[in-house]
Amino acid sequence: MxxxxxxxxxxxxxxxxxxxxxxxxxxxxxxxxxxxxxxxxxxxxxxxxxxxxxxxxxxxxxxxxxxxxxxxxxxxxxxxxxxxxxxxxxxxxxxxxxxxxxxxxxxxxxxxxxxxxxxxxxxxxxxxxxxxxxxxxxxxxxxxxxxxxxxxxxxxxxxxxxxxxxxxxxxxxxxxxxxxxxxxxxxxxxxTWDGEEHISIVPSPMASLQIHELSIRDIDVSSQFVDMLLAVIDPLALDTFRAFPREIDQLRHCARVCDAAGPSLRHLFLGDTSKSSFKASGHTGRHHYSYLIHSYKRIHNRQTIS
The missing domain is CATH 3.80.10 (Leucine-rich repeat, LRR (right-handed beta-alpha superhelix))
Structure with a gap:
């Protein structure tokens, strides 16, 4: 042609x-x-x-x-x-x-x-x-x-x-x-990863990672995972955070990242990947979800996806 x-x-x-x-x-x-x-x-x-x-x-x-x-x-x-x-x-x-x-x-x-x-x-x-x-x-x-x-x-x-x-x-x-x-x-x-409830983080002589955009989806966000994450990145550099953990109860661990980021965090996207999370987690899960939705009014762009 x-x-x-x-x-x-x-x-x-x-x-x-x-x-x-x-x-x-x-x-x-x-x-x-x-x-x-x-x-x-x-x-x-x-x-x-x-x-x-x-x-x-x-x-x-x-x-x-x-x-x-x-x-x-x-x-x-x-x-x-x-x-x-x-x-x-x-x-x-x-x-x-x-x-x-x-x-x-x-x-x-x-x-x-x-x-x-x-x-x-x-x-x-x-x-x-x-x-x-x-x-x-x-x-x-x-x-x-x-x-x-x-x-x-x-x-x-x-x-x-x-x-x-x-x-x-x-x-x-x-x-x-x-x-x-x-x-x-x-x-x-x-x-996902095999086992390992606790890891000993080796301090790095290098500067923390300047992560501007962080997206987490369908991951077991545990306290140990957040500890590892905050040990290797500089939360004050975080501009955009997308958190879709495997269970809605795990949003409370995501709140630690938001708190550590402080005023530098301008874009926040929240949700969970389990369709039955609200029913399974009950009042506690809904409480964590509502807490994150209403506690970060300072953030320029907030979106919730359930």
Missing amino acids: CCIVCKAWLPRCRLHLWARITLRGHQELRTFSRLLSKYRDFGNHVVELTLDLTGSRWQSFPLILVDKLPKVQQICSRNQSVNDDDQGPPLHPQHLTALSSFRSLSTWIVSGLSFQTMASFIRMCAAFPRLECLHCCGTKWRISTGPSLPLYQATLVTSLHISDTILPSMSSLWYMLAALPSLNRLICEFV
Whole structure:
């Protein structure tokens, strides 16, 4: 159709099709790499790349595509197999060198992948020279990370979105936050962790995270969780807080975050993710809900969603 309207559109349309590439399987990845080796200029037009690979084969993409996608801005790494928990061999230094060749990459979406440790995952993130946004969906870490200072840091990451994930421990979440010192936007949705009623937070010599936007949805917001959160972030920097805990009774713990934020908090969104929360929690749950609704009249923008 473009050729009929204007002959000059044909090559432009072809180049536009290269902007978003989806590769399914290792064979397509190899074929795509050979094509870029033959026509190197095509790689300059790829902006978003989605990789659907099975098991640990996703780790091979930086070695196969090294220096072939100079302008790619977003890479989505997805695991095709739902039940495949293979985290693959430990990272080789060549992998980290290859990751550093993606100099324009700003967003990395990790879906359904498994890593051996949180430290190895952060080390990969740190290898990208300009990574700013990190989205972990259904990601797994095999070994629990204790409350120790991170070995590596991804100093340029400013936004973290973690969803549909079972962490090995609450300490692993603390470790991840401590490894992202420039973080200013944090979204946690449908995140759980195994056991661990209490964790000993290791004081960090670094400044607290300057989180401006914090979103919590369908999470067990316990007193220990809030303790961990307030230990790693600076609540006075918080501008927007969205709290949708798993049970309405847990809103009382969210109130601690609001109190710690003080007058800096200007946007507050409250709700709960359980349809039966009011009926199950009774008068106590409704009391916490009403308390938060009416106690923060100083906040510029307040919205309640039930």
